[in-house]
Amino acid sequence: MKIKNRHPVKALAVAVALSLGSLGVMADDKAAKPGPVVSGKEAVEIRRATFNLIGKNFKHVGGILKGEVDYNSVDVEKIVNRIVFLNDFLHGTFPEDSNLGEPQSKARPEIWTKKDDFKKSLKQFRENAQNLAAVVAKEKSNSPAFKEAAQKVAQDCKSCHDNFKLK
Ligand code: HEC
CATH class of the missing domain: 1.20.5 (Single alpha-helices involved in coiled-coils or other helix-helix interfaces)
Known part of the structure; x- marks a missing residue:
């Protein structure tokens, strides 16, 4: 609409x-959706707030991958579930009229000119985050399977930022 x-x-x-x-x-x-998005400006606010929280939470996972943070299965499970939950808030936050450019937004215009590629990136991110949550629930340790699943998500952040986010 x-x-x-x-x-x-x-x-x-x-x-x-x-x-x-x-x-x-x-x-x-x-x-259980972010709610109806009523303006491009509001869409930008929601996605930035959401990515900000995703970033704050994923930092912990990144720390484990780098060997700087100890693996605590209770914390890790909570954090990856949050990332899955937060993912949901991104849906509907990239309408055409939210292509505002800097300084309001660091979203690149390619999001709207290469819509299918962008949608694929978002979908892949959601699936890999869900996979990470499933692996974490099963493995409960800093196992090779955990590292592989976490690295996939880290790669999703990087490749989408390279293609669709201004530095
Ligand atoms: C499908 C694409 C995509 C994926 C995947 C993605 N991002 Fe982003 N991210 C963006 C875009 C686009 C912006 C810029 C949004 C804007 O400014 O309007 C952004 C912005 C951010 C920001 C800045 C938020 C702010 O305060 O303005 C952080 C932090 C961030 N992302 C972290 C992450 C992390 C960590 C991951 C992986 C766990 C990730 N992102 C995955 C596209 C993505």
Whole structure:
């Protein structure tokens, strides 16, 4: 759904109504999405906040891969599950009108000119994060399988940033 040329005050009222609406149905399964994105600017805020949290959490995994952080199975399980959960918030946060450029956003225009490639990267990231969570739940240690699954996710961050994010 695309809403264009709205009066700013009306747009704000709609945004407030929509966000209150989604609070009201919090217990509903269908509300497990980031909520309706009402403007490009808001989409940028949601994706940046989400990537910021993904980054803060993944740092721990990166530390383990580098041998700088000890593997604690309770912490690692919590962290990788958060990354899977946070992944969900990215959906719908790259609408056309969120191609704002710097300084608001570091998203490259290629996200919208090579849409299929970008979608593939996002999908691969989600699948590899889910795989990492499954491996962590099973292995519960800094095993070769953990390292391989974690490295795949790290590679997803890097390749998507190389292709679709400004430095
Ligand atoms: C499918 C593409 C893609 C993947 C995969 C991806 N990122 Fe990003 N990331 C982006 C884009 C695009 C931006 C810029 C968003 C913007 O500024 O609008 C970004 C921004 C960020 C930011 C800056 C957030 C801020 O505060 O503005 C961090 C930190 C980050 N990513 C970390 C990660 C980590 C860690 C991973 C892997 C676990 C990862 N990203 C995976 C595309 C991706």
